[in-house]
Amino acid sequence: MAARTKSAKDRPSYRCTECGWTTAKWLGRCPECQAWGTVEEYGAPAVRTTAAGRVSTAALPIGQVDARQAAARSTGVAELDRVLGGGLVPGAVVLLAGEPGVGKSTLLLDVAAKAASDAHPTLYVTGEESASQVRLRADRINALHDHLYLAAETDLSAVLGHLDAVKPSLLILDSVQTVASPEIDGAPGGMAQVREVAGALIRASKERGMSTLLVGHVTKDGAIAGPRLLEHLVDVVLHFEGDRHARLRLVRGIKNRYGATDEVGCFELHDEGIIGLTDPSGLFLTRRSAPVPGTCLTVTLEGRRPLVAEVQALTVDSQIPSPRRTTSGLETSRVSMMLAVLEQRGRITALGKRDIYSATVGGVKLSEPAADLAIALALASAASDSPLPKNLVAIGEVGLAGEVRRVTGVQRRLAEAHRLGFTHALVPTDPGKIPAGMRVTEVADVGDALRVLPRGRKRAQEQSAGDAPDA
Numbered sequence: 001m002a003a004r005t006k007s008a009k010d011r012p013s014y015r016c017t018e019c020g021w022t023t024a025k026w027l028g029r030c031p032e033c034q035a036w037g038t039v040e041e042y043g044a045p046a047v048r049t050t051a052a053g054r055v056s057t058a059a060l061p062i063g064q065v066d067a068r069q070a071a072a073r074s075t076g077v078a079e080l081d082r083v084l085g086g087g088l089v090p091g092a093v094v095l096l097a098g099e100p101g102v103g104k105s106t107l108l109l110d111v112a113a114k115a116a117s118d119a120h121p122t123l124y125v126t127g128e129e130s131a132s133q134v135r136l137r138a139d140r141i142n143a144l145h146d147h148l149y150l151a152a153e154t155d156l157s158a159v160l161g162h163l164d165a166v167k168p169s170l171l172i173l174d175s176v177q178t179v180a181s182p183e184i185d186g187a188p189g190g191m192a193q194v195r196e197v198a199g200a201l202i203r204a205s206k207e208r209g210m211s212t213l214l215v216g217h218v219t220k221d222g223a224i225a226g227p228r229l230l231e232h233l234v235d236v237v238l239h240f241e242g243d244r245h246a247r248l249r250l251v252r253g254i255k256n257r258y259g260a261t262d263e264v265g266c267f268e269l270h271d272e273g274i275i276g277l278t279d280p281s282g283l284f285l286t287r288r289s290a291p292v293p294g295t296c297l298t299v300t301l302e303g304r305r306p307l308v309a310e311v312q313a314l315t316v317d318s319q320i321p322s323p324r325r326t327t328s329g330l331e332t333s334r335v336s337m338m339l340a341v342l343e344q345r346g347r348i349t350a351l352g353k354r355d356i357y358s359a360t361v362g363g364v365k366l367s368e369p370a371a372d373l374a375i376a377l378a379l380a381s382a383a384s385d386s387p388l389p390k391n392l393v394a395i396g397e398v399g400l401a402g403e404v405r406r407v408t409g410v411q412r413r414l415a416e417a418h419r420l421g422f423t424h425a426l427v428p429t430d431p432g433k434i435p436a437g438m439r440v441t442e443v444a445d446v447g448d449a450l451r452v453l454p455r456g457r458k459r460a461q462e463q464s465a466g467d468a469p470d471a
Contacts (some may be wrong), residue, residue, distance in 0.1 A: 014039050017191065018228060038227075040189070069209070070297065072258065073169075076114025078123050079276030080107070083238060083251050085259015088115070088170065088211040092258065093202050095176075095231065096251075097216040097224045098240030103249055104215050106141060107240070108172050110273055111213070115176035120169035121147040123162060127154045127178030127188075141273030154188065156181040156197050163204055173201065174214035176271040189217075194226040199328060202233055229254065242269070246363025248283055249274065250302065258441030261338045264303035267422035281420060283362040284309040290390075294382030297422070300366055300373035306409065306416035308393065310361040311371065313378040315354045320374060323353060329360030330375065331367055338376045338398060342383075346376075346446045350383045369397035373426060373449060386453050393417045394426040394449070402446045404428045414438065426452070 016039050021032035028098045072087035081087045088094070100102045109124065116122040122145075126134050131152045137145055141206050149166050153159050156179055163171065173179065180188035181196045198214070205212045214234065217225040224231060231237050235257045242249035251265040266280040279284070285297070285308060294313045299306050311330070319322065327335050335358050342348045358375065360366055373396035381388050395413050396404040406428040414425055418435035426449055429442045443449045 013042060026063075031208070044258075045422050072304055073115075073120070073211070075111045077107075077111055077276055079265035080111060080251060083253045083256075083259075083263045083265040084236065085256055085263075088213075089235075089258050090169075090209040090211060091206050092236060093205050093212045093214065093234045094236040094238060095214045095234045096238045096240055097218050097380065099218055099222070099244075099354070101183050101244055102240050102242055103267070103274050105129075105174055106137065106269070106274050107249075107251075107267065107376070108174065108213055108215065109138055109143045110141055112170065112172050113138070113145045113148050115170050116145040116147040118147060121149060121166055122170045122172070123149045123151065123166045123168035124172045124174070125151050125153055125159055125162065125179075126174050128174060128198045140271075143273070154179055156243045157201055160200065160204065163208070163210075167208075168210060170211045170213070171201070171205070172213045173215065175217060176201075177217045189225070189395075191227045194230060198230050198233055219269050220309060243363045248280070248363045252303070262303040262306075264305055266302075266305070281308040281416070284360065285363045286310060286361055291387035293385045293387045296374040296378040296380055296381065296388055297417075298366070299395055299417050299454045300368060300371060300392055301409050301413070304412075306413050307364065308364060308417060308420055308422070309364050310360065311366070311374045311378045312359050313375075313382040314357045315351065315379075318353060318355045324355040324357070326355075326357045327359065328366050329363065330358055330371075333366075334369075334372065335375060335379075337400070338372060341400060341402055341446060342376055342380055346380065346450055348380055348383055349407075351379065354383075356382075368407075369405075370395055370413075372396065372398035373404060373443075376446060377426075377449060377452070380450055380453055384453055388452060389424060392424045392426065392452070393422050396426070396428045396443070396444060396449075404443050404445055404449065406430065412439065 008089045013022055013024060013028050016032060018035045018038045019030065019033040021030055029036050030038050070089050072085065072089050074081055074087040096104055107187040112122045112124045131150050134150055142211060151162050159179060176194060177189040180193045182197045184192050186192045199211055219225050237255040238255055239252045240249065241252060247268050247270065249267040249269055253261045253263055255261060266277040267274050268277050296311050297308060298311060299308050325332065325336065339351055343351060371430055374394040376398055377388060377394050395407065395410060397407050399405055410427055410431045411433055414431065415435055418438045423438055425438065425440045426443050427440055429444055431440060431442065434440050
């Protein structure tokens, strides 16, 4: 008697956990989204119907819902509150990701101590360090509090047990990739484990009205490690970034259900810990008694916050057939574009055969087009060896035709420059309301902007023709 063949309903199926693509055979890489290790087996669901059940709470008109239960509570760190939209909402789950060594644990330990109180205890769970190691860091940054509880656990059931014992208002888990559930197969940090740990903590947060801060690892490309589902489940996603060789750290909102996603918090990392910077523009400036050739100031927008930054350029005679083009804090493509515009539209040909170095001050990264005009003026100033006027800022995007285009937030940028004592600005046409006491020059193209260097432009052209520069 022939064996009965399996029906299509009984055959195993496989589905990609990232994009939902299905197949009848297992594959190591999903051909739809090109993700590795995301194809998993799942059974064919039985056709069922769900009967109506008892509701937990009656539906109310939205105007009668009490919004006071979702009022934000301050973390004690003003810059973090700015990014969160006022503070931590009860029941909210926040994912903070960043590269190793950027300062995530230091910041969250400081938040844990400042947010702890008699009525709102805080539980800090570390899965990467021992409790004594965290205590040493707390002594160094003065993050000690009687109602700050510390536990070193890597088991999910133990973490949930600590929640029952401490009953915290704030839970900090460092990190979600180091905790595992014994009921799920796989090593800590795997996709199944991360989903289970995050799901259990999110359920506990919603049921208890407890705010939760999860630390997440990042991949070598800078993306948050683990399944993309993790970012969809949490309420807020923050990215902690900064150059480890610089003091500046930025907390940038990627997703926020309780506030805007264009806010940025600025911090300074030092030996005693990490502190918020309410006025970080001073980190990006070099105070001098006299102007120096090759420097120009601009105002960049990090989220809604205007920051005055300095662009520096240096040109020297090249000793090799292919001149060097080195940048730091600036996009190489935008600097190359400004060099081409200056040569073709500004008639400055002295830059083509010289080594050019350009950088920013203080570790800030300028990627928005509003810094184009400052980059062009710094390069022109370096080529002519003529300094720009003192207390001058330049704002504007430069096109390939040499025109200076309008950018967003010109009034906010001018107000910030005026607050810091700058008296002269080069801006695109129609800048809007101008701060009282500030002289604003509207420029339509690069040629208009280069008039602030009347002798420099002539000197650069003479150098390109082989003549000696004027004294």
